[in-house]
Amino acid sequence: MIIDDLRDRLLGAVADRLIGLGESRTTRVVIDRDLKVPMPDGATLVTDHYRPVEVSRGPVVLIRTPYDKSNLLGRAYGLALARRGLQAVVQDVRGTFGSDGEFEPFHHETDDGLATLAWIREQDWCDGRVGTAGLSYVGYTQWAIGPYAEPRLSAMALGITAADFRPTFYPGRSVGWQLLLDWSSGIGIQDSGTRLEKLGLKRRVAAAMTTLPASRGTRASIGQDIGFLHEILDHAEPDDQFWDFLDHGRDLAALDTPVSMLAGWYDIFLTEQLRDFTELQRAGAEVRLTVGPWWHGDRPSVGPIFRDQVDWLAGQLLGDRAILARRPVRIYLQQAGRWLDFDSWPVPAEPRDYHLDADGSLITEIPATEAIRAFNYDPADPTPVDGGAPLGIPGGQVDNRTVERRDDVLTYQTATLADDLDVIGDASATIFVRTEHSDADVFVRVCDVGPNGRSLNVIEGIRRLRAADEPIDDIGTRKVEIELWPTAYRFRAGHRIRVQVSGGGFPNYIRNHQTGESISDAVRTAAGRTQILHGPEHLSRIVLPIFR
Known part of the structure; x- marks a missing residue:
């Protein structure tokens, strides 16, 4: 256990200013790094626990990532939430960085996520209330547990993600090729690649796009086969049920968890995320939506995502309801340069x-x-x-x-x-x-x-x-x-x-x-x-x- 060092305090302060999070509740955070969270099969997943120094017990926000809990984004999440009075648990998913096992994208997130959730609720610093946060794949790790958690999650903050990834893999019954080759190549070297390999990755991926057969794509980009890409290509027929387990939106009406969503008009998950919102809204759930003029990974979207998620979780878990006082739908009207607020989506048209x-x-x-x-x-x-x-x-x-x-x-x-x-x-x-x-x-x-x-x-x-x-x-x-x-x-x-x-x-x-x-x-x-x-x-x- 350590009190955050000068580097963390500076990162927290800079992130607050750049992202526009507003006044923090505390500047001192207790961080327990590299906790070993046990899974039912004996594997352990490395996990960091962030806690405001004044808090000994309270609600917790879970963030499960394949991209390194100790990188800038993972630390920024932990510090931003803790500086606003919330505890955060940031975990490397199975097979990534310090966590045991093999990273098989999407396959273990429900079982491992639910086991981690149970572990959190057993800790004396958790009062039983757990929310989740994150974007993209880290949004998927939320959906992988949200519909199945008992007791239910207290809140979910979902950035540029969806309850069902299949339509994003297979748009219009085709294959989202650039997305999948880029992501497969990236995960293939994120743990082991040299700095030079990572710097040249985008160029090599672009050159590998024309590779035939397509199944050799990652061999051309990073010199190795990645099983995930083969799974995508081998199960691309419309009637193939291999990826059915990815659909966590089959019964959104029963979710019973307050949800905030942020999307982009040029984001890979846009269509499915709006479907998720519409179904939750029709079921009478407490749900809100923000859609801006962004593409996936667009830097101008980072601040709005952080603000949306931190404010939502503080409002839901700490009772700061004033933060939540806005209409359920906020969308950016492109080429008009202004935001519009509505009570529902779709809007009357x-x-x-x-x-x-x-x-x-x-x-x-x-x-x-x-x-x-x-x-x-x-x-x-x-x-x-x-x-x-x-x-x-x-x-x-x-x-x-x-x-x-x-x-x-x-x-x-x-x-x-x-x-x-x-x-x-x-x-x-x-x-x-x-x-x-x-x-x-x-x-x-x-x-x-x-x-x-x-x-x-x-x-x-x-x-x-x-x-x-x-x-x-x-x-x-x-x-x-x-x-x-x-x-x-x-x-x-x-x-x-x-x-x-x-x-x-x-x-x-x-x-x-x-x-x-x-x-x-x-x-x-x-x-x-x-x-x-x-x-x-x-x-x-x-x-x-x-x-x-």
Whole structure:
């Protein structure tokens, strides 16, 4: 047991100032480092316990991380919570850093988390009340125990995460390739890699994106196979039930735990996190939501995440209800530069159809005649995508004009908008296609085109077609329903709305080889023609929620 040293006191003070946490309740924190928490199978997980020096017994916040409890983020969590009167337990999950066992991502978090929770409640410094905090995978470790804890957790603070990770692994029945190769490579060297290896990781991962077969991706990026990547690729078929255990949102109505969520409009977990919020809200749970203009890991999001979580936990566990006095939903309206508060999500909005016309226009009227446009998609030169929702590299909005000039991308756009148009809520696309191969992807991206011609991406979605996706007629027409990201965005007067339709968005989404072979093992590629149908009998369109 030690009283925090000068380094910790300085870190706590600097973090408070940079993050904007406000006045601390104490500047002295007692830290017990490297406690050995026993698991039922005999493994021990190393754990740090932070306690305000004035507190001998009280509520505790549990943070379980695969990224090193002793790194800057782990220590900042422990110190920030303790300086505000809360105890914190920060633990390295199984197989990471000092904890026993093998790190098998996601597989042990429920059993180990519940065992750790039981251990905490047995300690004389815990009064029985336990909350949780963290973001991304550290949010998953919360969901892995929240629905199963008895007694229930006293509060959960969930940053950029979701109760079910499967849709993030497999967006639109494709594979989130950039996300998964980046993360698999990172966890592969986080314990053992040299400083030089870690500094060059992003460059090597980017170079490895084109590796074939995809199952060799981490061998190309870090020189070793990572089992997690093989699990993802080997279980990518829609009817594969291997990852069913990841779904901790099957009965959110019974959660009975106050929850705060923070998300980003370009975050990899956005769609699922909003679903979690909506289901909890419908069940009458005490839940609040904040969505900002961030991508996953965006530095401007760090302060809001910390403030949201520390304030929520202090309000719930220490009775400081004044901190909680805000409406349940707070969202940032992009391009309007302001935050909006609501009582629920989704907000009241009118769905509006924008039809794709064969002349390249995007119109609210139904096109007068049937017509076809087509592009040729070649997996050997996959249609690229930039920005959006990647992991570990900058995301969000980028200029799409270079991609839109490619001959494997079709574009459609509105006339110049006479007035500002606010789009808030869920969006979708319906595209009628005929593809040369039964296996093909349809990728849709909606952009904001300014008077200077710059085309900035706003929302997108993908749908992978397989042989099992039957045509709706005898000439191979298939109706493709695509879920687009939710958003809150102002298309300003003088701008245009543009829609891209293509055969992929590489490397954010793994390329479709169009051969029907396994995603994991495919090497051969087959170029093919995709036709887009337009007209009164084939209403290819996007649907946007218009907020007034």
